[in-house]
Amino acid sequence: MDNQLNHSQLITDNSQLTTHKMIQLKNIEKVYRTDTIETLALSSINLDIAKGEFLSIMGPSGCGKSTLLNIMGLLDAPSKGDIRISDQKTDHLSDKQLAQFRNKKLGFIFQSYHLINDLQVLDNVELPLLYRDTTAKERRQLATEALAKVGLSNRIKHFPTQLSGGQRQRVAIARAIVGRPEIILADEPTGNLDSAMGNEIMDILINLNRNEGTTIVMVTHDENMAHKTHRLVRLFDGSQVQ
Amino acid sequence: MLKNYFKIAIAVLRRRKFFTFISLFGISLTLTVLMVLTAFIEKLTNPVYPGDKNNRSLYITRLTYTSKKGWINSSGSSFYFLTHYAGSLKTPVKMAIVSSNSSSNAYVNNKKVVIDIRYTNAHLWDVANYQFIEGKPYTIDQINRADRVAVISERTRNEYFGEGATVVGKFIEADNINYRITGVIKNVPELEEVFYANMYLPYTVSKKDYRDKGFQGDYSAVLLAPSEQLLEKMRAEYEQMTARIPLPDKAFDTLHSNADTYFETYSRPFFGKADNNGYVRFIVFISLFVLLFMLLPTVNLVNVNITRIMERSSEIGVRKAFGASSKTLVYQFIIENIILTILGGIIGIILTVIILQVINRSGLIADLDLTVNPIVLLYSLLACLFFGLLSGVYPAWRMSRLNVVTALKAQ
Numbered sequence: 002m003d004n005q006l007n008h009s010q011l012i013t014d015n016s017q018l019t020t021h022k023m024i025q026l027k028n029i030e031k032v033y034r035t036d037t038i039e040t041l042a043l044s045s046i047n048l049d050i051a052k053g054e055f056l057s058i059m060g061p062s063g064c065g066k067s068t069l070l071n072i073m074g075l076l077d078a079p080s081k082g083d084i085r086i087s088d089q090k091t092d093h094l095s096d097k098q099l100a101q102f103r104n105k106k107l108g109f110i111f112q113s114y115h116l117i118n119d120l121q122v123l124d125n126v127e128l129p130l131l132y133r134d135t136t137a138k139e140r141r142q143l144a145t146e147a148l149a150k151v152g153l154s155n156r157i158k159h160f161p162t163q164l165s166g167g168q169r170q171r172v173a174i175a176r177a178i179v180g181r182p183e184i185i186l187a188d189e190p191t192g193n194l195d196s197a198m199g200n201e202i203m204d205i206l207i208n209l210n211r212n213e214g215t216t217i218v219m220v221t222h223d224e225n226m227a228h229k230t231h232r233l234v235r236l237f238d239g240s241q242v243q
Numbered sequence: 244m245l246k247n248y249f250k251i252a253i254a255v256l257r258r259r260k261f262f263t264f265i266s267l268f269g270i271s272l273t274l275t276v277l278m279v280l281t282a283f284i285e286k287l288t289n290p291v292y293p294g295d296k297n298n299r300s301l302y303i304t305r306l307t308y309t310s311k312k313g314w315i316n317s318s319g320s321s322f323y324f325l326t327h328y329a330g331s332l333k334t335p336v337k338m339a340i341v342s343s344n345s346s347s348n349a350y351v352n353n354k355k356v357v358i359d360i361r362y363t364n365a366h367l368w369d370v371a372n373y374q375f376i377e378g379k380p381y382t383i384d385q386i387n388r389a390d391r392v393a394v395i396s397e398r399t400r401n402e403y404f405g406e407g408a409t410v411v412g413k414f415i416e417a418d419n420i421n422y423r424i425t426g427v428i429k430n431v432p433e434l435e436e437v438f439y440a441n442m443y444l445p446y447t448v449s450k451k452d453y454r455d456k457g458f459q460g461d462y463s464a465v466l467l468a469p470s471e472q473l474l475e476k477m478r479a480e481y482e483q484m485t486a487r488i489p490l491p492d493k494a495f496d497t498l499h500s501n502a503d504t505y506f507e508t509y510s511r512p513f514f515g516k517a518d519n520n521g522y523v524r525f526i527v528f529i530s531l532f533v534l535l536f537m538l539l540p541t542v543n544l545v546n547v548n549i550t551r552i553m554e555r556s557s558e559i560g561v562r563k564a565f566g567a568s569s570k571t572l573v574y575q576f577i578i579e580n581i582i583l584t585i586l587g588g589i590i591g592i593i594l595t596v597i598i599l600q601v602i603n604r605s606g607l608i609a610d611l612d613l614t615v616n617p618i619v620l621l622y623s624l625l626a627c628l629f630f631g632l633l634s635g636v637y638p639a640w641r642m643s644r645l646n647v648v649t650a651l652k653a654q
């Protein structure tokens with residue numbers, strides 16, 4: 002597993018990355034079963050992601066990128082294999098513990114934003130804090146700060162449908178970072194955006210990684226984006242090829 | 244956290260205006276119908292003016308002959324039958340005897356006044372608790388002398404003499420006969436099948452012969468037991484006595500005359516027969532009705548809720564991804580429902596109060612005073628809560644089983 006790090010394309014000095022492993026995937030396999038067919042979406046995936054690392058995942062459509070990210074984010078369980086996050090085993094966690102774990106440790110960004118259209122921007126961003134012990138005032142404050150980081154301070158009373166795609170994705174980022182998670186999982190965050198907007202989003206993520214040390218795993222179709230990250234993993238037909 | 248659930252729920256309900264409207268409409272309408280209905284039923288089951296002693300009274304209203312061939316002949320009882328047979332019982336302390344209503348027209352200043360007349364004995368005034376605004380009842384002596392005396396209702400006084408007039412000692416004319424007024428009573432609701440009238444007269448002044456020895460006639464009686472505990476004893480005594488009465492008419496095989504509680508006088512004609520007081524059937528019928536009636540908005544709400552969950556599945560996925568546990572979401576959902584049903588309940592109560600007021604004022608049923616009973620209100624709110632839970636639990640359970648990834652994919 003260590004040799005993955007040796008092969009990886011590191012842009013910055015990452016000598017301390019080898020010491021702390023943030024996400025460890027061991028022999029992950031995922032099979033989707035329906036009545037008629039079985040799809041092997043992932044097979045024998047072994048991947049370690051260091052604390053503070055910015056990793057990108059590429060591969061053709063349908064090769065299992067989203068599946069892998071969902072498994073890392075504990076949104077879906079693997080058919081086989083182990084996931085450790087911050088050296089903690091995750092397979093025995095109850096629904097409630099999983100929810101808390103996701104709430105504290107993880108932030109998600111989706112290709113189609115997944116904002117709640119009936120809620121104002123600020124309420125959308127506050128959402129993860131609702132499931133923590135916070136007061137309304139704290140929530141407001143943290144959400145406002147998060148929106149400032151993505152440059153949307155002047156849009157907090159808007160509804161998502163009143164925003165452009167790039168703005169919506171920035172709201173989604175604010176929502177992902179508002180609870181200060183150690184890990185951000187982004188599934189094609191720039192997939193629906195033109196390149197200018199995509200670059201804006203990418204810059205926000207890079208800064209987040211640099212300044213706050215947030216570990217980021219990003220699925221992307223864009224080679225240019227991928228090359229701005231520390232390391233690139235390629236998938237093909239559910240297997241790691243690089 | 245509860246405050247949050249509450250806030251989210253209110254926000255959701257405000258956002259989904261159409262859904263909220265449909266649900267509130269269903270819930271409040273159901274509750275209104277139920278509460279108006281119970282207001283009526285309550286009038287039948289609880290002692291109300293002037294039947295304050297109903298819980299130790301038994302009513303003898305119908306006298307029915309049946310034959311093995313299937314002939315049935317049903318009518319009221321004769322004055323003779325009631326005094327001779329019912330009057331022979333040991334338990335009752337009093338027995339009111341009252342004729343059926345007959346309408347009579349009187350004319351005052353060219354205006355027609357309709358007067359419902361009953362002929363009574365003197366015990367009526369002890370068995371029923373009439374409240375006298377003025378004067379007093381006629382006495383046994385006056386009855387025995389066949390004096391032309393009358394007790395009239397407040398309403399008839401107002402129509403005949405004018406609002407608030409003093410009338411004791413004055414004469415009132417009905418069917419071309421003048422009666423001297425001895426007292427004026429507070430109005431009795433028309434629903435009171437035995438006690439209601441606008442003018443009460445001694446049975447001795449009736450044109451019909453009260454000495455006729457036939458059993459059938461147009462009188463009813465109300466037996467008053469010394470205490471509530473002795474009510475069933477009185478009933479048993481009456482049944483034993485009637486079983487021994489020789490049949491006067493050979494064309495029939497059985498005579499049925501029942502001493503019924505006030506409530507049974509309503510349930511028997513609708514749900515029972517001469518040999519069945521219909522009480523159990525009435526309760527079963529009402530319970531089934533209420534259940535079915537409540538089920539309707541519940542099923543509707545369950546249905547709407549399931550649709551709504553599917554519609555909101557992406558939101559559910561997002562909430563789960565960002566740290567909501569299934570349990571939290573279930574709570575949130577159930578609280579949304581409870582708030583909705585309670586809101587519906589409150590609207591229902593307001594509607595009920597308005598409708599009861601309208602019914603009371605319309606004079607549709609004379610002198611009926613329907614009220615919202617606090618106990619009915621409490622039960623209605625409890626029923627609301629129960630059905631709120633019921634309609635929320637199943638959809639919430641379905642929701643909690645939704646896989647996050649699947650939920651997110653649904654758009």
Ligand SMILES: Nc1ncnc2c1ncn2[C@@H]1O[C@H](COP(=O)(O)OP(=O)(O)O)[C@@H](O)[C@H]1O
Binds near residue numbers: 033034040065067069
């Ligand atoms: N819920 C599911 N049920 C059945 N098959 C699925 C499901 N989700 C994904 N798949 C299949 O698994 C494979 C990987 O899907 P996915 O991870 O979404 O690919 P990618 O994100 O790389 O485009 C695909 O062949 C897809 O059809």
Ligand SMILES: [Mg+2]
Binds near residue numbers: 067
């Ligand atoms: Mg995908």
